[in-house]
Amino acid sequence: MRVVIALGGNALLRRGERPDAAPQLQHVTHAADHLSKIAAEHELLIVHGNGPQVGLLALESAADRSLSRPYPLGDLVAETQGLIGYWLQQAIGRSLDGPVVTLVTQTIVEVDDPAFAAPTKFVGSVYDEPEMEALSAQHDWTFAKDGDGWRRVVASPRPQRVVEVDTADALLHHGATVVLAGGGGVPVVLASHGLEGVEAVIDKDLVASLLARQLAADLFLVLTDVPAVMAEFGTPQQRPIGKITPAELAQLQFPAGSMGPKIDAVREFVLATGHRASIGSLDDLAAVFTGTAGTQVLGGL
Known part of the structure; x- marks a missing residue:
């Protein structure tokens, strides 16, 4: 069976946790115990989020006085792909007798996507109102309410195509566990001279759904920091x-x-394939995989 798992950035760094490496490694290690068991019996592709992590790098870059300008968001997405992919490779590889590969991935978006004018994608930490107002004034960033606090929001254009999808397919066929399109992939547009990065962060769940359909997955899981979808x-x-x-x-x-x-990601997968998709907590991964925990989205119109 071919399985695509979308692993949320918030599942790797929980609300209220300091953005240190240690708690994230702890969550990755916990997830890897279950991921490696799935990978031992099935073809597994992992798409991880990076909202907290890319937000931290953006904040550090903006505060670095040695830079003439902060690093573009796309560059920071590429950095988080390497970092989180490395963590997953090490953790899964400890108990899996097979290769685990991370691909630095580009995702094509449309240059005129309306999302560029209406940012909605959360990145970075949660701030109280005084912190939010200070950062907004200092960096000209846009913020939105997230629970009881505020988080930065950036453009999130809809993914059109993952450049490295055929490479991932070949690796899966040859027995590799693949970490692909981390953070939704580096957002790029088609320019006259080739692919060109843009200032955005693509939603990793929509990319994971696109990949699950293109790669003919039999099961699609979205893992986050909540146990189920709430009505x-x-x-x-x-x-x-x-x-x-x-x-x-x-x-x-x-x-x-x-x-x-x-919700859009799992709906699109189930409607296109008729196969099951699930949304649940990283802590319940084994049960979400078997369909006994989380929200199970089942085929049918």
């Missing part, structure tokens, strides 16, 4: 959703910058 989220009536169809999901409303893309 009536943020109200006293909120409740976890167990099993649901794409049509039923389409009737519900979800935040554009967080759960919304996850």
Whole structure:
């Protein structure tokens, strides 16, 4: 069976945790125990998020007075691909008898995507209001509410094609576990001289769904920091959703910058393939994989 797993950046660095390497390595090690078991029996492709990590690098770059200008977001996405991919390679490789490969990945977007004018993708840490106002004034960044705090939001154009998809397919066929399109891939556009990076962060769940369809995956999992999708989220009536169809999901409303893309990602996969997709917690990975935890999105119109 071919499995695509989208591993959320917030699942690797939980709310309230310091953005140190140690807690992230702890979460990666915990995930790797289950990922390696899946990889030992199935073809596995992992797409990881990088929202907290790329936000931290952007903040450091903006504060570095030795630079004439901060590094572009796309460059920082490439950095996080290497860092988180390296962590996953080491952790999974400790208990897997087979190669684990990370590909620095480019994802093509359209230069006129309306998302460039309406940023919604959360990156970086959660700030209180005084911190948010100070950073906004200092760096001319855009912020939006995220729970009880504020986070920076950036453009998130829709992915059109992953440049390295055929390479990943070949590696999967030859028994490698592949870490691909970390952070959604480095966003690029087609220019007259070739591919050119743009200032954005692509949603990794939408890219993972695109890859799951292009690579003919049998199962698609989205792992995050919550145990399931919540109906009536943020109200006293909120409740976890167990099993649901794409049509039923389409009737519900979800935040554009967080759960919304996850819902779109699993719906598109299930509608296109008829196979199961799931959203659940990284801590429950084994049960989400078997379909006994998380939200299970099942085939049917």
